[in-house]
Amino acid sequence: MRFKGLDLNLLVAFSVLMDTRSVSRAAEQLNLSQPAMSAALGRLRDYFGDDLLVLQGKRMFPTPYAESLVPMVQDTLRRIDALITTSTSFDPATSQRVFRLIASDYITAAVIAPLSRRLAHVAPGIRLEAVLPSDGSADLIAQGAFDLLITPEEFINPGQPAELLFEERHVIVGWKNNPVFAGEVTLEDVLRAGHVGIQMGNQRTSAFADSIMEKLGHFRRMEMTASSFTVVPWLIIETNRLALMHERLARVMARMFPLAIAPIPFEFPAMREMMQFNHARSADEGLAWLRGELRRDSKLD
Structure with missing residues (x-):
């Protein structure tokens, strides 16, 4: 789809290129060939009239203009993602949605694993992707790169909404x-x-x-x-x-x-274990459903 002459798919390519600063790694992340990724970078350069990424030694670095575009492109992609994922009638039994979670191996073993076993029967099309927390986990939620961060209260970002999952002894x-x-x-x-x-x-x-x-x-x-x-x-x-x-x-x-x-x-x-998500997903019915399911599977007998 084009908007004012720009193929909107190129915004995704731009975001990944800025994140990886590598044509080959961006191609791998987007499941594209390296020539296709190089062509996408060329089209971005033509549209914006800027090199965007320049080679210095063996590494690529964004130009000042590209750096100025990053927050605007990320915000645009977050809003598009929120538009697509927000539905008035989310049906877990038929949904094919992928939820991306940041959670420790403790949460994965104690909560996400039993949830995944139950979802295999009641929501077979739902897929969960769980990655371990890192020092930049809160930033990934703020960027809209992940749906949910499950973490102790002291690690949440006060600038994004969060809800209590449970208190842990x-x-x-x-x-x-x-x-x-x-x-x-x-x-x-x-x-x-x-x-x-x-x-x-x-x-x-x-x-x-x-x-x-x-x-x-x-x-x-x-x-x-x-x-x-x-x-x-x-x-x-x-x-x-x-x-x-x-x-x-x-x-x-x-x-x-x-x-x-x-x-x-x-x-x-007691430790307060929280669920944090991007404010753009506050009205996301699917994400609200997932938070409810996590609460259900985190209850102690």
């Missing part, structure tokens, strides 16, 4: 043959044991539970750290290590690993 987990579970687990037991902790992203950000322990002044001996919540059981079985784990994830993992679960023996705040 944490528990102590360990190998079921760990002698500490022979009786009631005490604070002294927790502080005496070696632990497995979680640090996330390039900034090595501590997980909610580990951060709270530091704020409470309960310093533990960390014998292992990992960047994934779901690998923790592998690091505690057949050892006397302990870990603080989300209750929902602990219940899932205890069905698959020889784990023991105990309550935390001191006051510990």
